[in-house]
Amino acid sequence: MNKAVSVYFVSALATAGTAMTAANAAVELDTTGSTTGKNNAHEAVSAHDAAQVNATANTSQLKASSLINDSASTSLQALLSEMKQFRASFAQTVVDAQQNVVHEAQGTLTMTRPNKLRWETTFPDDTLLVADGEAVWNVDTFVEQVTVLSQDNAIKDNPIVLLTSTDEATWSKFSISQMSTGISADNSASNAKNDTALQSYQITPKEEGGQIATLTLTFNQDNELASLNMLDAQQQVSTLVFRNIETRFPVPADTFSVDIPDSFIIDDQR
Structure with a gap:
């Protein structure tokens, strides 16, 4: 426990x-x-x-x-607040309540504060999700469709919003607890000296009924976001482990925009 x-x-x-x-x-x-x-x-x-x-x-x-x-x-x-920019590759694993692996993915996550995020997967499929500060664009290349949602409505009860939000009213909607500091150890003997102290925070929505029950953020010894863990309403746990972390990099103008091919169907639900 x-x-x-x-x-x-x-x-x-x-x-x-x-x-x-x-x-x-x-x-x-x-x-x-x-x-x-x-x-x-x-x-x-x-x-x-x-x-x-x-x-x-x-x-x-x-x-x-x-x-x-x-x-x-x-x-x-x-x-x-020190993580004004964040870019990293990730490996995602999703397990159900019986600890069976139900999904795995790999890709890249890019965020800037406030309120902008770009999520791309390269395995098992190419997908793209962009939050531009006003809307969330979910691009499914397999079915050639783009679903557009109001960003405020899409993530208002989702603790993931705290990654990029600087709004005190938004923060007040969640309970936050700092968890015991852990140790991340490399299994290889050659890297035995590289054990790193971790600090974790568990975030819980104060209002029940949302899709995400808890979000746990873990930071490494350099105060970089090393992993996140989400428990959803169906008792599935999604874990993302980050690699190749960058917190200072140029941001191209089109990073948080979506170029939609003419052949794609647009389902605008804003």
């Missing part, structure tokens, strides 16, 4: 525990009819004090949780 999941269960158990304590105090008051008025008054005061303690504890837990989330959010924003 990872740290983020553990924190969730600890918080849930703590909340359930304080609720049970208050309920028990109420039951005790209701079942002490044979006690004297003085004892009843004393118990009432004790229950009142217990309720105040529980309320204070719950408030403290909420404040602590908020501070942890704010700290992780600030830390992640600082990392991404």
Whole structure:
């Protein structure tokens, strides 16, 4: 069980525990009819004090949780703010809930802040997806069709939006936790000294019902995005591992535009 999941269960158990304590105090008051008025008054005061303690504890837990989330959010924003440009090759693996591999792909991801992204696959098929800041263009060369969506509507509940967004209102829609630092080790003996410390952040939409349940971003020792992991609503996990990472490069004018052949069908859903 990872740290983020553990924190969730600890918080849930703590909340359930304080609720049970208050309920028990109420039951005790209701079942002490044979006690004297003085004892009843004393118990009432004790229950009142217990309720105040529980309320204070719950408030403290909420404040602590908020501070942890704010700290992780600030830390992640600082990392991404340095990633004004990003280009890398990727290998993608998608597994289902039974850990069966259902899809594999290879390609290149290019991003610039704010709000622009270009996703190209070269295996198993040639595909292209471009987010130009206003619209998302999904080009399927196999069926010769381009689907166009409003970018705001397409990714409004998807935590992937935080990779390129600088908008505080957008960030406020997600809960962010910093996960335990891990170690990425090369399996080859010759590279045994190149073990690298990693830092990861788990992002969860505050509003339920979206397609992506959680997004985990992992950064290497150079504070570069090394991998991302997405758990979707169908319990499928998509993992992208990045190689040949660049964060400073010239951006051609047509990087985030789409040249559509005349023979292609355009399905504009904006």
